[in-house]
Amino acid sequence: MVRLHVKRGDESQFLLEVAGSAHLADLAPLVARIYNGRLKVQRLCSEMAELAEHGVFLPYNMQGLTDEQIEELKLKDEWAEKCVPSGGSVFKKDEIGRRNGHAPNEKMQQVIKKTIEEAKALISKKQVQANVCVNMEMVKDALDQLRGAVMIVYPMGLPPHDPVRMEFEDKEDLSGTHAGLEVIEESEAQLWWAGKELKETKLLSDYVGRNEKTTIIVKIQKVLRLSQLPWKCGHASSLRGHRWWQRLNLCSSKVFSENSLSARRKNKLLGLYSPVVLSAAAHLKLPAELF
Numbered sequence: 001m002v003r004l005h006v007k008r009g010d011e012s013q014f015l016l017e018v019a020g021s022a023h024l025a026d027l028a029p030l031v032a033r034i035y036n037g038r039l040k041v042q043r044l045c046s047e048m049a050e051l052a053e054h055g056v057f058l059p060y061n062m063q064g065l066t067d068e069q070i071e072e073l074k075l076k077d078e079w080a081e082k083c084v085p086s087g088g089s090v091f092k093k094d095e096i097g098r099r100n101g102h103a104p105n106e107k108m109q110q111v112i113k114k115t116i117e118e119a120k121a122l123i124s125k126k127q128v129q130a131n132v133c134v135n136m137e138m139v140k141d142a143l144d145q146l147r148g149a150v151m152i153v154y155p156m157g158l159p160p161h162d163p164v165r166m167e168f169e170d171k172e173d174l175s176g177t178h179a180g181l182e183v184i185e186e187s188e189a190q191l192w193w194a195g196k197e198l199k200e201t202k203l204l205s206d207y208v209g210r211n212e213k214t215t216i217i218v219k220i221q222k223v224l225r226l227s228q229l230p231w232k233c234g235h236a237s238s239l240r241g242h243r244w245w246q247r248l249n250l251c252s253s254k255v256f257s258e259n260s261l262s263a264r265r266k267n268k269l270l271g272l273y274s275p276v277v278l279s280a281a282a283h284l285k286l287p288a289e290l291f
Helices: 024-054 067-073 106-123 136-153 163-168 178-182 243-250 263-283
Strands: 002-008 011-018 089-091 102-104 189-193 215-222
Touching: 002 024, 011 024, 024 102, 024 106, 024 136, 024 163, 024 178, 024 189, 024 215, 102 106, 106 136, 136 163
Parallel strands: 002 215
Antiparallel strands: 002 011, 089 102, 189 215
């Protein structure tokens, strides 16, 4: 089995073992699935920690309001009486105003907190240092552990608008958030090794040979399309009449890689649009080898 040391940018993520005969058309989505699954576990752990401390999520129209404002507007949390933690609750006000403050008792809090630590350890980046490979089954195991803990503490379930429940039901809305920027859709996943994009039309062995005991460092990133870059800004507007801007429009739907632009043209573009390109590249965590 070939061992992949998966990184995002320069940051290690996890180790994965795959056969050298693996099709890259299947491998890139698999790496993205594990990568995104780990992000989901991390988001859940963060929200479940808040759940243990301050109870369930308030309805959106009550969040951030003071008790006086809620009373004045005659608002009521209809889910407060339905979603009571096992063993009763203790009041601990959420200063941010996102949760209702009716937290589980100490024993039930420990159930959640212990499970969070176990789930984090299962998919931790420290597994790389420990030379432990992570696979999709481990990610699912971590999610199942977290789901089980919530069912124990909240046997009646959580409100449909609670982020914890939404994550479990794959209904989370990450648009406009930093967490959303971290996610890499499987259809947009791209793997790089030694400064080269691993083409989905090939096998992994086409790049690493037939040695099944090889370990390589691969970087996962989103496919960067020129149409996604903020070209229509001050840097580019003054160059609209330039022939390179015209060529750029012709290439706007193509992937920004050595296969869509020759090295000479790419360097020319970088010279003309470096403030925009480098800013977008840093934002999307492109591999340094691309430049």
